Amino acid sequence: MLPHVAQIHAGGGRIVLSQHSGNAIFSELSSTYPLKLLSPRVQQKCVAVVYALTYGGGLVGGDQVHLSAEINQAAILLLLTQGSTKVFKSRAEQRLASVKRLFEFPNDNPPATTSSIGFTSPNTIQKMDFKVSPNAVLVLLPDPVTCFRSASYSQIQTFHLAKDASVVVLDWITSGRRSRGEEWVFSRYSSVNEIVVDGKRIARDVLLLETEEGKDDVRMGSSTQQRTLADRLSPYACYATVLLSGPAIQTLAEGLRERYGKMTVMKATTPTELLWSLSSICSDSDGLGMIVRVAGKDTELVKEWLRDALSSLADVVGIDVYRRAFV
Amino acid sequence: MTDDEETYLLLLLSDSNLPTGSFVASSGLESYITHAFGSRDAYERTVSFMHDSLASYTRSALPFVSDAHQLVSHYRNNLTNHDRSNTLSILRSLDDLYETMTLNHVARRASKSQGVALLSLYSKGFSRKPTSTSTSVDADDDEVVARISDLVTQFKLCVRKEATHGHLPICWGILTAALGLSLERSQYLHIFLQARSLLSASVRLNEIGPYGAQQILLHSARPLIISQLDKCKELRTGVLDGDNPADETANGPANTWPLGELLAIRHDLLHSRIFNS
Numbered sequence: 272m273l274p275h276v277a278q279i280h281a282g283g284g285r286i287v288l289s290q291h292s293g294n295a296i297f298s299e300l301s302s303t304y305p306l307k308l309l310s311p312r313v314q315q316k317c318v319a320v321v322y323a324l325t326y327g328g329g330l331v332g333g334d335q336v337h338l339s340a341e342i343n344q345a346a347i348l349l350l351l352t353q354g355s356t357k358v359f360k361s362r363a364e365q366r367l368a369s370v371k372r373l374f375e376f377p378n379d380n381p382p383a384t385t386s387s388i389g390f391t392s393p394n395t396i397q398k399m400d401f402k403v404s405p406n407a408v409l410v411l412l413p414d415p416v417t418c419f420r421s422a423s424y425s426q427i428q429t430f431h432l433a434k435d436a437s438v439v440v441l442d443w444i445t446s447g448r449r450s451r452g453e454e455w456v457f458s459r460y461s462s463v464n465e466i467v468v469d470g471k472r473i474a475r476d477v478l479l480l481e482t483e484e485g486k487d488d489v490r491m492g493s494s495t496q497q498r499t500l501a502d503r504l505s506p507y508a509c510y511a512t513v514l515l516s517g518p519a520i521q522t523l524a525e526g527l528r529e530r531y532g533k534m535t536v537m538k539a540t541t542p543t544e545l546l547w548s549l550s551s552i553c554s555d556s557d558g559l560g561m562i563v564r565v566a567g568k569d570t571e572l573v574k575e576w577l578r579d580a581l582s583s584l585a586d587v588v589g590i591d592v593y594r595r596a597f598v
Numbered sequence: 599m600t601d602d603e604e605t606y607l608l609l610l611l612s613d614s615n616l617p618t619g620s621f622v623a624s625s626g627l628e629s630y631i632t633h634a635f636g637s638r639d640a641y642e643r644t645v646s647f648m649h650d651s652l653a654s655y656t657r658s659a660l661p662f663v664s665d666a667h668q669l670v671s672h673y674r675n676n677l678t679n680h681d682r683s684n685t686l687s688i689l690r691s692l693d694d695l696y697e698t699m700t701l702n703h704v705a706r707r708a709s710k711s712q713g714v715a716l717l718s719l720y721s722k723g724f725s726r727k728p729t730s731t732s733t734s735v736d737a738d739d740d741e742v743v744a745r746i747s748d749l750v751t752q753f754k755l756c757v758r759k760e761a762t763h764g765h766l767p768i769c770w771g772i773l774t775a776a777l778g779l780s781l782e783r784s785q786y787l788h789i790f791l792q793a794r795s796l797l798s799a800s801v802r803l804n805e806i807g808p809y810g811a812q813q814i815l816l817h818s819a820r821p822l823i824i825s826q827l828d829k830c831k832e833l834r835t836g837v838l839d840g841d842n843p844a845d846e847t848a849n850g851p852a853n854t855w856p857l858g859e860l861l862a863i864r865h866d867l868l869h870s871r872i873f874n875s
Contacts, residue, residue, distance in 0.1 A: 461852070472698050475695070477658075478853055479854050480854065481854070498650060502646070502650075503854075510856045534867050536633065536867045536868050539632065539633055539634040542633060546861075546864070548860045548861075548863035550701055550703045552698075564856065564859065564863065566856070
């Protein structure tokens with residue numbers, strides 16, 4: 272067994288990938304319950320694939336996952352999941368109560384939110400830290416996160432890139448279990464993605480989707496009209512963000528820019544099935560960073576769009592490896 | 599500052615004729631309409647847009663207004679150990695964080711042009727003419743004005759040299775603190791002006807009439823502004839305490855309306871448009 276396993280907490284994971292004469296080699300690949308990391312063998316030079324899985328295919332209230340990864344010089348890592356990350360609302364009993372908690376909170380309690388039906392649901396937290404060395408590439412193409420009714424979920428991902436390192440970060444969320452009629456009825460979802468290149472922050476995307484507390488504002492003599500999450504996000508059931516940075520994604524970025532530049536919007540009578548936008552990351556990042564946002568009426572539409580729009584990544588990770596994403 | 603003086607400042611700053619550049623910004627409303635979002639009823643459409651847009655703007659921008667205001671007002675009133683260059687450098691960090699969090703080139707463009715307009719407003723419109731006879735006989739007061747004018751001038755110079763961006767929320771915090779307006783009033787006025795500017799845009803887009811705009815501003819906007827301020831007035835960016843904002847998920851600035859952001863970015867794709875954002 273790897274000696275490092277003993278050092279990581281519940282829900283912890285560690286990946287260190289290096290490259291020696293064209294072979295991608297893990298000097299570390301370890302994880303603890305409920306996180307599981309699997310790496311299938313792939314043929315592509317310098318490329319490794321890791322699946323980050325959770326037992327039972329989901330996370331419950333209070334679960335904490337912390338993955339840290341280092342991708343060394345000229346190695347390429349594709350990180351995937353298998354099926355969407357399902358976030359259940361809390362359970363009364365603490366899962367794995369005997370295991371030391373991953374994060375220390377000042378008041379000894381994880382941040383809790385009160386759901387619309389009035390009980391306190393412990394937050395589920397997923398934290399990922401990545402370090403990417405020069406000429407190395409990290410491609411993060413997970414399945415979307417699906418928060419069930421009353422669930423509370425926080426995700427924090429930080430990417431520390433050396434100069435000439437590259438990343439592709441996909442972060443997406445669906446409206447819930449539509450088969451059960453759930454449409455944006457989770458309690459709280461927050462997602463932070465921060466990219467730091469050579470010590471300088473170039474992008475910090477923070478998305479917060481929170482069910483408004485159902486209190487009427489009586490001070491003004493009239494009640495404030497409440498806007499639910501569904502009011503704000505409809506008619507779409509899936510929102511995706513893709514952050515791109517570094518020399519390895521320049522072909523992809525140019526392709527997207529060209530595609531975007533060809534669009535013209537005339538006055539519509541009804542919203543389209545899918546919408547996407549493209550923006551540079553910040554004015555002084557030498558045009559090296561981009562952000563793509565996509566919204567679609569269902570998850571399949573968004574997935575198909577992404578698979579197609581990002582297909583030039585096949586040149587980076589290899590066509591066979593790319594086919595493993597968006598299945 | 600007395601209550602009367604503050605009220606006078608509020609009246610001045612809420613003048614819709616101020617050259618602040620907000621009249622060319624629709625903050626995504628034009629794109630929202632062209633893309634056929636919202637109710638079929640134009641009045642309702644404006645109200646729901648204002649709701650979602652203002653909530654997201656308050657959550658993402660107000661912490662920057664608050665921090666810039668606190669920093670500059672402490673500097674103005676000599677309540678801090680930060681000297682001028684220190685204060686300027688923290689203002690630049692705030693400005694930089696706002697830039698990296700505004701992942702929308704259309705919004706960045708609008709925010710910068712309005713920010714710079716506010717700095718010019720201060721130096722050209724609100725500064726005291728050196729030759730004019732000052733009403734204040736207080737030498738201390740003159741010193742405060744000189745000290746703060748110098749800070750604003752230096753910050754404006756940084757923007758001109760492109761050493762910083764000059765984003766609207768930061769510049770608003772600087773301007774209102776420089777004038778001596780309290781934090782609470784500065785926050786309130788900023789969100790009020792944002793709401794009013796959305797409604798003016800709606801009038802110009804022929805969505806609502808001028809009477810409708812006043813009606814919304816009086817009846818729908820007020821409780822909305824108050825509830826958003828209640829939620830966000832205590833939020834800070836973490837920059838002043840030297841915190842790493844990466845660790846914050848709950849208490850920092852955040853975007854709460856991804857659809858609005860997407861549509862605002864797509865503004866530049868509109869075949870015909872009358873606004874810049």
